[in-house]
Amino acid sequence: MIASAETDWQSQRNRINHDWLKNKFLLALGKLINVLDDRIEDDDFVRGFVANGLVAWEQEYPSVLSLINGFQDRMSPRVLFARPPLSRCAQDQMWLPVVVDAMWWNRVGVDELAKSARDCAVKADAAYGRLILLINNEQPPVEHLSAVPLRNYREEVFSFRDACSQLAKAIEKFPHRILVT
Amino acid sequence: MEPEFEEPIDETNAKQKVLAQWDLILAHAGDRKHADSLKTNLLVFFGGRGAAGDRRAGDAEYLFVEFYGLLKQDRLEELASYFRDIWSYSQSDRSIRPACLDPPTATTYVDTLCVLCQGYLVALELTDEPGPASGSGHVADALAKMGWSDIKPDELGLLKQFNLPTSSFWLEPFGEANSDDIEARLKKEWGGDLPKEIKALVDHIGVGSRVVESETVAKAYLAFYKRLEGVP
Numbered sequence: 001m002i003a004s005a006e007t008d009w010q011s012q013r014n015r016i017n018h019d020w021l022k023n024k025f026l027l028a029l030g031k032l033i034n035v036l037d038d039r040i041e042d043d044d045f046v047r048g049f050v051a052n053g054l055v056a057w058e059q060e061y062p063s064v065l066s067l068i069n070g071f072q073d074r075m076s077p078r079v080l081f082a083r084p085p086l087s088r089c090a091q092d093q094m095w096l097p098v099v100v101d102a103m104w105w106n107r108v109g110v111d112e113l114a115k116s117a118r119d120c121a122v123k124a125d126a127a128y129g130r131l132i133l134l135i136n137n138e139q140p141p142v143e144h145l146s147a148v149p150l151r152n153y154r155e156e157v158f159s160f161r162d163a164c165s166q167l168a169k170a171i172e173k174f175p176h177r178i179l180v181t
Numbered sequence: 182m183e184p185e186f187e188e189p190i191d192e193t194n195a196k197q198k199v200l201a202q203w204d205l206i207l208a209h210a211g212d213r214k215h216a217d218s219l220k221t222n223l224l225v226f227f228g229g230r231g232a233a234g235d236r237r238a239g240d241a242e243y244l245f246v247e248f249y250g251l252l253k254q255d256r257l258e259e260l261a262s263y264f265r266d267i268w269s270y271s272q273s274d275r276s277i278r279p280a281c282l283d284p285p286t287a288t289t290y291v292d293t294l295c296v297l298c299q300g301y302l303v304a305l306e307l308t309d310e311p312g313p314a315s316g317s318g319h320v321a322d323a324l325a326k327m328g329w330s331d332i333k334p335d336e337l338g339l340l341k342q343f344n345l346p347t348s349s350f351w352l353e354p355f356g357e358a359n360s361d362d363i364e365a366r367l368k369k370e371w372g373g374d375l376p377k378e379i380k381a382l383v384d385h386i387g388v389g390s391r392v393v394e395s396e397t398v399a400k401a402y403l404a405f406y407k408r409l410e411g412v413p
Contacts, residue, residue: 014282023244077296085293085354092344096300102337103299106328180295181326181406 009074010176012067017171020060021164028053029161036154046150050135057128061121067171068117072110076101077180108179117170124163131156205261210245225264246282290366291405293354294382298402299327304346305395307334323399326406351386351393360387371408378404 028049034040073079078101080086089096105111134153150157206221210228225244244264259279302323324330334340355363364383367375375383382401385393406412 018246019244023246077292080292080296085290085356086296088354088356090347090349090353093300093346093350095339095342095344096296098337098342099303099332099339100296100299102332103303103328106331178292179409180292181402181409 009067009070012063012070013171013174016060016063016067017168020056021064021168021171025053025056025060026161026164026168029157029164032150032157033154033161036151036157050150054128054132054135057125061125061128064121064167064171065118068114068121071114071174072105075175075178077104077178080178080180104179107181108175113170113174117167117174120163120167120170124160124167127156127160127163131160205264207257207260207264213245223264225260289370290355290363291370291409294367294379295402295405295409297351297354298323298382298398298405301346301350301393301398302327302395302402303329304343307339307343308345319399319403320395323402323406327402360384363387376404376408 031045032049035042035046078097081089081097131153134156138149204222206219207225207227210226213226216224225246227246263279302320306324360383367379367383378400381397385397
């Protein structure tokens with residue numbers, strides 16, 4: 001339903017960026033780095049996260065791209081014409097949403113915001129791909145894995161965490177409301 | 182809006198023992214300094230908008246959420262269920278995000294009039310309709326702030342579908358509301374008396390005429406801009 005497009009998009013962003021990426025996934029990656037650096041000891045966490053938590057990236061990546069690609073359609077002031085009062089505009093004024101959308105696009109810099117976020121997402125996915133390839137080739141398999149062999153991949157874990165952090169910042173830059181000025 | 186919070190978390194040993202029996206604790210953002218001493222499976226700090234600048238404290242494992250409205254008893258179960266769900270790595274059957282975690286949204290008369298001002302100024306610009314103050318500094322300033330300067334009307338097909346605003350342009354969106362109703366609603370949204378530039382526009386459109394001076398519309402738009410962009 002178009003009338004709730006803004007709320008839907010913001011909810012989707014909150015769930016993906018705030019609840020999952022920042023407050024869950026990045027925290028877990030940070031803990032993994034701390035384990036690899038011997039600052040804390042928690043092999044159970046390593047096994048659990050590598051076996052179940054890390055692959056959450058694969059599940060969420062399409063949602064991240066969908067969020068970025070959906071910004072234009074769901075956060076443009078054009079959506080305001082789907083609900084009162086602007087839905088009552090006369091039919092012969094239907095050029096109005098077109099021009100309002102075009103001006104908003106220029107003001108907000110939609111192209112730059114979306115491209116930056118998309119680039120960050122693609123980089124994070126590539127970093128994940130490199131890391132998961134190494135882990136999947138590891139012996140013994142992940143369910144028996146401890147922090148010790150993973151230390152060889154600290155650089156890959158760090159790169160992935162850094163890319164996810166950049167992605168979170170890029171998504172945060174999208175406006176938090178429909179901007180009419 | 183900050184949630185109601187009755188008392189800070191006590192650090193006494195007795196209270197720590199009680200807290201340790203719970204598998205989920207909701208605590209106000211102001212008590213984050215106690216995070217390390219709260220023994221629980223899942224710790225969630227909540228705060229209002231703007232309180233989220235320090236969501237992460239080192240490698241502490243807790244959630245930080247923005248919260249809108251009052252934290253009432255009947256919302257706790259819903260929140261607890263949701264937090265347990267998103268904390269779990271099992272992503273299936275995700276529970277619905279409680280509404281109190283999202284900012285309230287509504288299409289306001291402020292937004293509506295702001296959009297109409299933009300359309301009206303563009304319409305005058307497209308037709309080069311001469312007005313008493315056409316091309317004034319206010320009109321040019323408003324058009325620039327609206328993002329009109331880089332638009333190519335022919336590329337957007339605006340020239341094909343374009344129609345001059347009719348007498349219904351201003352009033353039709355507001356239905357049966359007259360200028361008094363519109364002003365009252367705007368004042369409520371504004372939180373007090375309207376700037377004279379916006380009051381002047383409302384007075385003009387209340388007459389029901391298509392013709393409103395571009396200068397009047399531009400000044401009103403700039404007043405909206407100042408407010409919505411937080412320009413001092």
